[in-house]
Amino acid sequence: MAKTIFRTNQGNGFLAGTFQPGYHGDGFGSIKQITVDGDTVNVSSKNNFPIRFLAIDTPESKLASPETGNFIATDSDIFQRMLADPFSNEFDPIDGMDAALKTYIEDRKSPDAATVHNAYAKDAEDALETFLLSDQNDLGNEQYFLAFAYDALDFFGRLLAYVHPDQADTPRDERRENYNLRMLRSGLAAPYFIFPNVDPFRSRGSPLEAAAMAQDPQNILAQAPSLRIARQAVTQAREQELGIFSTDNPLQFQAFEFRFLARRSLPSRWVIDLSKNDRCLLPPQRYIEVENLEDRLFVPSEFVPLFDAAGWECEGSLFA
Numbered sequence: 001m002a003k004t005i006f007r008t009n010q011g012n013g014f015l016a017g018t019f020q021p022g023y024h025g026d027g028f029g030s031i032k033q034i035t036v037d038g039d040t041v042n043v044s045s046k047n048n049f050p051i052r053f054l055a056i057d058t059p060e061s062k063l064a065s066p067e068t069g070n071f072i073a074t075d076s077d078i079f080q081r082m083l084a085d086p087f088s089n090e091f092d093p094i095d096g097m098d099a100a101l102k103t104y105i106e107d108r109k110s111p112d113a114a115t116v117h118n119a120y121a122k123d124a125e126d127a128l129e130t131f132l133l134s135d136q137n138d139l140g141n142e143q144y145f146l147a148f149a150y151d152a153l154d155f156f157g158r159l160l161a162y163v164h165p166d167q168a169d170t171p172r173d174e175r176r177e178n179y180n181l182r183m184l185r186s187g188l189a190a191p192y193f194i195f196p197n198v199d200p201f202r203s204r205g206s207p208l209e210a211a212a213m214a215q216d217p218q219n220i221l222a223q224a225p226s227l228r229i230a231r232q233a234v235t236q237a238r239e240q241e242l243g244i245f246s247t248d249n250p251l252q253f254q255a256f257e258f259r260f261l262a263r264r265s266l267p268s269r270w271v272i273d274l275s276k277n278d279r280c281l282l283p284p285q286r287y288i289e290v291e292n293l294e295d296r297l298f299v300p301s302e303f304v305p306l307f308d309a310a311g312w313e314c315e316g317s318l319f320a
Contacts, residue, residue, distance in 0.1 A: 004045040005157035007044070010293070015157050019043035032249055051159040052150055055178045055230055057192035057255045059244070061121035068089055074258065075118035082261060083113035083253060092264040098285045101267075113252040119245045120244055120251055124188040131182050135165040139176075149197035150207065160197060181226075184233040187242025190254055191234050194269065195299045211306035217274045220297070231274070233296035254293070269298035280314040281307050 005017040022042030024033040034042040045233055062071045065078060072078075082091060086105050094156035110116075143166035151160050165173045183189035196207045214220050221228055237245055253261070260267050267284040275295040281304065282289060290296045299307065 002047045004047040004049050007157055018194055019045055050158040052160050054160050054162055054197050056180050056183050056189040058118045058124035059121040060191045075115045077177050079114040084111040092266050101285045104288045108252045127186050127188050154309050187237035187245050191294045201281045208306050211310045216279055218277050231294040235267050272297040279312045281312045
C-alpha cells in the first residue's frame with residue numbers, strides 16, 4: 001500500500017502527501033463538517049504511515065545497490081563483495097575519508113560481513129513481530145501510542161516516534177515498555193541517539209534552548225531518565241553478549257556504517273561522548289573515538305552552530 005506522506009522526485013524533493021476528508025461520526029464528514037476554520041481542515045488517510053523508531057538502529061535487510069540504485073537484499077553478491085573489500089576499485093571512491101576511519105573500516109571488513117548483517121536484520125524483524133503480536137494477544141487491542149520528540153517526520157516522510165502498545169486503561173506502574181527499549185534489551189538493535197530527538201530535549205522547547213541547557217554530557221544525562229535507561233539496557237545486552245554483541249558472531253558494521261558505505265559517502269552527524277564530562281563536539285568521521293555505542297549522541301550538522309553558540313568546541317576540529 002502507498003505511503004500517506006512521501007518525498008517527491010525519488011527521494012530528493014519536498015515532502016508531499018495524499019489525504020481524504022476527515023471522519024465525522026461513522027463516516028466521512030461533509031465539507032462543512034471537516035472545515036474547522038479559515039486555515040484548518042480535518043482530513044484522514046487511506047494509506048500507510050511508516051514509523052521509524054527513535055533512538056535505535058537495526059541492521060538493514062535491504063539497501064540501494066551502488067550499481068543500479070534499486071533496493072536489494074544486503075546479503076546480495078555486490079554487498080558481500082563490498083564489505084569484503086570496501087575500498088576496492090570496483091566501487092566509486094569515497095572522497096575525503098580520514099585515514100583513521102579508513103583503517104577502522106578496513107579492520108572490520110570480512111567476506112561474510114554482509115551475510116551476517118542480513119541475518120541479524122531478519123532476527124531483529126522477527127523479534128519486533130514477536131513483541132507486537134504478544135502485546136496484541138495479551139492486551140486485546142491493536143492500537144499503538146506514539147510519543148513524538150522534536151521532529152515528527154524524517155527525510156523520507158516517516159513518522160519518528162517512541163512506540164508503545166496502547167495501555168490507557170492500565171495502571172502506569174504496570175504498563176509494558178516501549179518497543180524501542182525492548183529492542184535495545186534484546187541486543188538486536190543498536191542505540192542511535194540523535195539530537196534533538198531524545199528524552200532530555202522533548203520538553204525543552206526549541207533546539208536552541210536545548211543546546212544552551214546541555215551544559216555537558218553528564219548534565220544531559222542528569223535531565224534524561226529514559227536516555228539513561230536506554231544506555232543501561234545496551235550495556236547489559238553487550239555484557240551478556242546478546243544479538244549483535246555476540247563475540248562468536250559479531251556484527252562487523254553498524255547499520256549507519258553500511259548505509260554510508262553503500263552510498264559511497266561520508267558520515268555526516270557530529271558526535272558527543274556521553275561518557276565524558278567535557279564540552280567537546282567531535283566531527284562526523286571521529287565517531288570511532290567513542291568506543292561504546294550507547295555513549296554516542298549524534299548531532300546533525302544544522303544544529304552544530306547552536307552548540308558553538310553554547311560554548312561547545314573540540315580542539316583542532318571544530319569551527320576552524
